[in-house]
Amino acid sequence: MATKTLLQGINDALITEMERDENVVVFGEDVGINEGVFRATSDLQKKFGKKRAYSTPLTESGIIGAAAGMSLYGLRPVPEIQFADFIYPAFDQIVSEVAKFRFRSGGQYPCPMVIRTPYGGGIRGGLYHSQSPEAYFTHTPGLQVVIPSTPSDAKGLLASAIRGDDPVIFMEPKKIYRSLKGDVPEGDYTVPIGPARIAKHGTDVSLFCYGAMVPVCETAAEKAKEKLGVDVEIVDLRTLYPMDEKSIIESVEKTGRALVVYEAPKTCGYGSEVAALIAERALDSLEAPVVRVGGFDTPFPYTLEKIYVPDALRVFLAIQDVVNYA
Amino acid sequence: MTPTMSKPKKSNDSKSLPEGFTPEQLLKLYRNMVTIRAFDQRQLNLQRSGRIGFCVVSTGEEAVQAAVTAALNDTDWLFPYYRQHGMLLCRGASVESLANQLYGNDQDHAMARQMPVHYTDKEKHFVSLSSVIGTHLIHAVGAAMAAQYKGDDTVMATFIGDGGTSSNDFHSALTFAGVYKPPVVMYIINNKYAISHPVSEQCGAESLHIKGEGYGVPSVKVDGNDVIAVYEASKNAADKARRGEGPTLIECETYRMGAHSSSDDPTRYRSQDEMDEAAKKDPVTRFANQLKNWGLLDDVADKTLWDEIETMVVDQTNEAEKHGEPAWETLFDDVYAKVPESLARQRDELMARESDFPRENEGEFPL
Numbered sequence: 001m002a003t004k005t006l007l008q009g010i011n012d013a014l015i016t017e018m019e020r021d022e023n024v025v026v027f028g029e030d031v032g033i034n035e036g037v038f039r040a041t042s043d044l045q046k047k048f049g050k051k052r053a054y055s056t057p058l059t060e061s062g063i064i065g066a067a068a069g070m071s072l073y074g075l076r077p078v079p080e081i082q083f084a085d086f087i088y089p090a091f092d093q094i095v096s097e098v099a100k101f102r103f104r105s106g107g108q109y110p111c112p113m114v115i116r117t118p119y120g121g122g123i124r125g126g127l128y129h130s131q132s133p134e135a136y137f138t139h140t141p142g143l144q145v146v147i148p149s150t151p152s153d154a155k156g157l158l159a160s161a162i163r164g165d166d167p168v169i170f171m172e173p174k175k176i177y178r179s180l181k182g183d184v185p186e187g188d189y190t191v192p193i194g195p196a197r198i199a200k201h202g203t204d205v206s207l208f209c210y211g212a213m214v215p216v217c218e219t220a221a222e223k224a225k226e227k228l229g230v231d232v233e234i235v236d237l238r239t240l241y242p243m244d245e246k247s248i249i250e251s252v253e254k255t256g257r258a259l260v261v262y263e264a265p266k267t268c269g270y271g272s273e274v275a276a277l278i279a280e281r282a283l284d285s286l287e288a289p290v291v292r293v294g295g296f297d298t299p300f301p302y303t304l305e306k307i308y309v310p311d312a313l314r315v316f317l318a319i320q321d322v323v324n325y326a
Numbered sequence: 327m328t329p330t331m332s333k334p335k336k337s338n339d340s341k342s343l344p345e346g347f348t349p350e351q352l353l354k355l356y357r358n359m360v361t362i363r364a365f366d367q368r369q370l371n372l373q374r375s376g377r378i379g380f381c382v383v384s385t386g387e388e389a390v391q392a393a394v395t396a397a398l399n400d401t402d403w404l405f406p407y408y409r410q411h412g413m414l415l416c417r418g419a420s421v422e423s424l425a426n427q428l429y430g431n432d433q434d435h436a437m438a439r440q441m442p443v444h445y446t447d448k449e450k451h452f453v454s455l456s457s458v459i460g461t462h463l464i465h466a467v468g469a470a471m472a473a474q475y476k477g478d479d480t481v482m483a484t485f486i487g488d489g490g491t492s493s494n495d496f497h498s499a500l501t502f503a504g505v506y507k508p509p510v511v512m513y514i515i516n517n518k519y520a521i522s523h524p525v526s527e528q529c530g531a532e533s534l535h536i537k538g539e540g541y542g543v544p545s546v547k548v549d550g551n552d553v554i555a556v557y558e559a560s561k562n563a564a565d566k567a568r569r570g571e572g573p574t575l576i577e578c579e580t581y582r583m584g585a586h587s588s589s590d591d592p593t594r595y596r597s598q599d600e601m602d603e604a605a606k607k608d609p610v611t612r613f614a615n616q617l618k619n620w621g622l623l624d625d626v627a628d629k630t631l632w633d634e635i636e637t638m639v640v641d642q643t644n645e646a647e648k649h650g651e652p653a654w655e656t657l658f659d660d661v662y663a664k665v666p667e668s669l670a671r672q673r674d675e676l677m678a679r680e681s682d683f684p685r686e687n688e689g690e691f692p693l
């Protein structure tokens with residue numbers, strides 16, 4: 001075990017998987033000599049050479065389209081999209097091509113790859129360096145969507161994604177890239193894609209969250225204990241698709257109260273799906289309406305970022321509403 | 327087929343003024359270049375001392391910005407990316423108005439919604455820009471098609487970096503420009519790098535402007551550090567567009583003398599020697615020397631000009647720092663023409679609880 005940041009966990013997985021499988025290749029804008037604008041690809045070009053880790057021209061559709069071709073031919077591409085906000089030029093390649101190759105070819109041409117991309121607020125990046133586009137991808141059959149919130153999950157989930165047989169959108173919460181440290185197992189290490197993680201056990205109310213919202217929910221839960229005497233359970237969903245329906249339902253059956261917290265615009269965000277699942281499958285357990293705490297339905301602002309992204313206070317106030325619901 | 331545009335006269339070494347320019351015009355070009363340089367220097371200082379969050383400078387690209395603005399009419403539209411803020415200054419926008427954007431205060435034209443360097447100024451026909459590389463090129467072409475449709479003589483100018491020539495909409499813009507021949511001038515600012523990525527690995531062709539040829543868009547390459555050369559190429563292209571003779575693609579060869587942005591460390595990917603070599607071609611120094619050769623400037627006048635502009639820049643950026651942030655409820659405006667009911671509810675719920683939220687000590691838990 002070594003103490004690492006989430007970013008180092010990512011880097012560790014890339015190095016470990018490149019050592020393990022020579023078909024793994026990493027490319028994207030500025031990932032070579034510059035080692036990524038966040039340095040997620042540190043040492044890759046030094047260790048594995050330009051053949052396996054390189055910077056590409058500035059075309060996201062080119063990056064993902066080329067990755068698709070490589071994947072069809074048997075490589076394991078791990079392309080990087082510099083910011084999730086710039087994934088849209090590649091949207092067609094991802095949604096029309098990568099996601100559908102397996103199905104449309106009757107299983108003859110699967111197209112596994114891992115598209116890594118930093119997402120979310122926290123760096124004062126305004127409209128185009130802050131977005132959380134996960135719902136576009138969870139809405140696309142054929143894609144797995146994974147968002148880690150701890151350094152060890154970052155490593156283990158990324159390793160599983162690279163070894164898996166399906167295309168994965170691997171979204172990295174850039175706000176906590178460096179701020180969060182934790183123990184990360186050395187060498188070969190995987191965390192399975194699918195199961196959620198109970199970040200904190202509790203009995204009174206369930207908080208469902210992922211990525212950079214997990215530490216926010218942890219603070220809110222501490223305050224809820226302290227100020228309201230409420231025992232919050234925090235479920236870090238970490239694999240958005242496939243969804244861990246069982247863990248969600250079990251938690252709600254235990255607590256009877258549920259909130260979903262996410263940064264993306266509230267309407268039609270991933271949390272809406274979680275809320276709908278609970279309504280369909282756990283209505284009888286509910287003692288209060290399911291509440292979504294999300295970003296507002298506006299583009300992501302610059303100066304007013306501080307009121308846009310859910311913070312511990314907003315989550316706390318929502319917990320208070322839910323526990324006070326008569 | 328690349329039509330041969332008139333080669334700019336050798337203005338560099340010559341003792342006589344370049345043809346067609348008055349001393350006032352030349353000095354105005356220089357004043358604008360100095361203003362851009364001084365503003366960029368100030369941005370860096372403000373960013374380094376933590377007074378603004380982020381900045382992008384255009385150091386080394388002052389000649390292009392001053393020359394293009396001078397060659398166009400002030401009513402022509404600009405579709406810039408994030409490294410053409412100098413054109414706003416050349417069109418007479420105040421340093422304070424740019425600084426309002428950098429500070430993200432309540433005086434910003436766009437309500438502090440965008441991160442620093444993403445300016446909008448409708449009065450100066452400086453169209454709102456996104457961070458997404460390349461998308462605006464086709465907007466310029468579409469706007470030019472609209473001007474053509476209405477029979478107006480407005481010309482559209484748009485700009486893209488060497489990296490941006492690989493983006494999807496560089497292709498769509500040239501496709502439409504080549505087919506519909508609208509009055510648009512497309513500039514490639516080849517400053518040799520896209521963040522860390524050198525132009526030699528951006529494009530397999532020997533130069534970037536030849537990309538226009540395949541689309542039927544006449545193309546030319548100029549020395550982007552030669553303000554007179556850029557002016558002449560621009561004037562030719564704009565006049566041609568205004569006569570209804572279609573688009574031009576102009577590659578301006580220059581060098582990004584600074585870092586990509588305040589988040590970038592260029593020593594990771596380029597050598598000091600290379601940067602020193604490029605600094606010798608600094609367009610501001612070069613033009614100052616030309617003006618001195620022509621007897622239009624001396625060291626004393628140059629220093630006076632610099633002092634005057636630097637003082638103005640400091641004063642005006644300090645003014646901007648005095649303003650506060652936009653009111654919270656403004657976040658919900660301009661998403662739609664009229665605020666939808668569901669969004670209004672989100673706004674009202676937030677505002678009803680505004681007093682629960684701390685204004686100061688951001689991030690601190692108040693309860």
Ligand SMILES: Cc1ncc(C[n+]2csc(CCOP(=O)(O)OP(=O)(O)O)c2C)c(N)n1
Binds near residue numbers: 029060409457489515
């Ligand atoms: C579609 C898209 N992809 C990636 C980025 C991230 N990015 C910002 S600037 C930049 C390089 C642009 O280089 P170039 O076009 O040469 O312009 P320069 O910055 O050199 O003026 C990149 C990759 C972006 N803004 N948009």
